[in-house]
Amino acid sequence: MTSKPTIPSANSLMNRRVHTVTPSMTLWEIVTFLTHHKISCAPVILETGDHRKQLAGFVSEQDCLEFLTNEMFYGNPRPPQTGATIMKKHPICVSPETDVFSLSSIFVHHGMRHLPVIDDENDLLGLVSRHDILKALERLYDASDDDWRIEHFPPDLHLIMNHRFLANKS
Numbered sequence: 443m444t445s446k447p448t449i450p451s452a453n454s455l456m457n458r459r460v461h462t463v464t465p466s467m468t469l470w471e472i473v474t475f476l477t478h479h480k481i482s483c484a485p486v487i488l489e490t491g492d493h494r495k496q497l498a499g500f501v502s503e504q505d506c507l508e509f510l511t512n513e514m515f516y517g518n519p520r521p522p523q524t525g526a527t528i529m530k531k532h533p534i535c536v537s538p539e540t541d542v543f544s545l546s547s548i549f550v551h552h553g554m555r556h557l558p559v560i561d562d563e564n565d566l567l568g569l570v571s572r573h574d575i576l577k578a579l580e581r582l583y584d585a586s587d588d589d590w591r592i593e594h595f596p597p598d599l600h601l602i603m604n605h606r607f608l609a610n611k612s
Contacts, residue, residue, distance in 0.1 A: 450578045451542070455574045456538070457574070460569050463486055464487060464525055465529070485500055486501055496565060499532075501530070509523050534548060535557065535559070536557050537560070542579060542582065545575050546579065555571060556569050
């Protein structure tokens with residue numbers, strides 16, 4: 443009998459080396475930053491002197507597209523757009539203990555691509571992506587034995603019965 447696989451959490455899946463932006467960066471600086479680093483989003487971190495990474499918000503390519511096209515089409519806004527004005531101010535965040543199934547549910551139901559992982563002090567610890575979750579689920583599935591799979595992913599008996607009736611019709 444094989445041992446049951448451990449359910450991974452955000453702590454074991456997240457990327458700890460995260461490119462971040464600040465609230466004072468201009469829209470153009472953020473666009474340049476994202477394209478230069480070939481990333482689709484970045485946490486917005488408060489500028490503090492104590493080396494903490496306080497999460498203020500989250501900015502994505504979609505946010506930049508919206509504000510940049512509006513600025514280019516309608517003209518320069520006053521005051522100019524910055525990280526503080528374009529960021530999502532209350533992004534959905536997860537704790538390091540959030541398990542892979544809860545993470546998957548958040549991604550599926552909210553259509554997100556990345557989630558910030560924060561501690562109790564609202565400090566950014568890392569980012570977890572849909573791709574990270576998919577890889578973890580693949581590893582978990584491969585590591586699980588048949589009994590564990592049946593317990594956690596039971597077959598849909600209605601579907602099996604429907605196949606039987608469909609097969610008998612031919």
